[in-house]
Amino acid sequence: MSGPGAPEGDEHGLIARYFRPLATAPGAFQLLDDAAAFSPPPGTDLVLTKDGIAEGHHFLSGEAAGVVARKALRVNLSDLAAKGATPDGYLVLLGLGPDWTEDWVRDFAEGLAADQEEYGISVYGGDTIRADTLLVSITAFGSVEKGGMVRRAGARPGDRVYVSGTIGDGALGLLVATDDPRISGLDDDKRAFLRARYRLPQPRVVLAPAVARFATAALDVSDGLVGDLDKLCAVSRVSARIQAGTVPLSVAAAAAVQDNPALLALCLTGGDDYEILCMVSPDNAAAFEAAAAEAGVPVRNIGEVVEGGERPVFLDTEGAPMQFGHRAFSHVGATYSGP
Secondary structure (H helix, E strand, C coil): CCECCECCCCHHHHHHHHHHHHCCCHHHHHHCCCCCCCCCCCCEEEEEEEEEEEECCCECCCCCHHHHHHHHHHHHHHHHHHCCCEEEEEEEEEEECCCCCHHHHHHHHHHHHHHHHHHCCEEEEEEEEECCCCEEEEEEEEEEECCCCCCCCCCCCCCEEEEECCCCHHHHHHHHHCCCHHHCCCCHHHHHHHHHHHHCCCCCHHHHHHHHHHEEEEEEECCCHHHHHHHHHHHHCCEEEEEHHHCCCCHHHHHHHHHCCCHHHHHHHCCCCCEEEEEECHHHHHHHHHHHHHHCCCEEEEEEEECCCCCCEEECCCCCECCCCCCCCCCCCCCCCCC
16 A cells, blocks of 8 residues: 555555554464464354445544544444443554545554453454545454344344433434524534434443343444344344334433424434444343443443334334434445545
């Protein structure tokens, strides 16, 4: 690769300076081999996931390199958490756009280093390539008790529907970041909170053990609560009834919705939440809530799984079904630019 900050063919130098220090696991071989080795702990299964983010599609143009790195890693850790898995490591593909600099790569690696320390993981390898635009693709892996991965399939009629944290902050944070007039009435503190929630997700890694123990089905909310619930219910061959008024909103999101009620639909469908959506049997509900509280993660029961093949229904405060122009964020063709 080449660029303004490094001579042609300096890929190995970049790896040695910025990424080799991140390869702390023995099986990463200090990134000196063509591949890595990893042995899952005895009695566990390996859980693998892959998500990528691209400039102008998943983060704003000009975003800080460290934030890009951490968001790319965290959206994958969120997937692992929703499967009940403890993260172990990851592989990274970094596609550098035409204007990259070595300083940018250094800051990117520092962002990965910060999250490696926070989550106790190591890079195991990867690649750097030239690209038409900046993109990052990460493959993350973790471990779960053998046979214990929580799938989308498994939800049963009567199960309670839970979500962690708060919903809608990411979608509203994008409105803040792009100076959208629909959210102009919020004060500076609330705007800063929402923008931060959009820029840097908080994967619920510490909730994974409770999900593994008590959830019948789960996934992380990345494309919007409504659309992701649609996906889970379709695989489980069930439906659900959700009380929209019980969906947890942050103080900032609640203020935005109060100022502009039309934003509630965006909160429910917009995506970028990276919270956990899971189903739990009534017999285990109290134990799940206690385990979540012990982990320090708020969870909220927002509805119930029901029989049927129709899409889940979200009921408004009057008990009427809500109608949505779209039910989920689509990664195909969705673009935006910085403010």
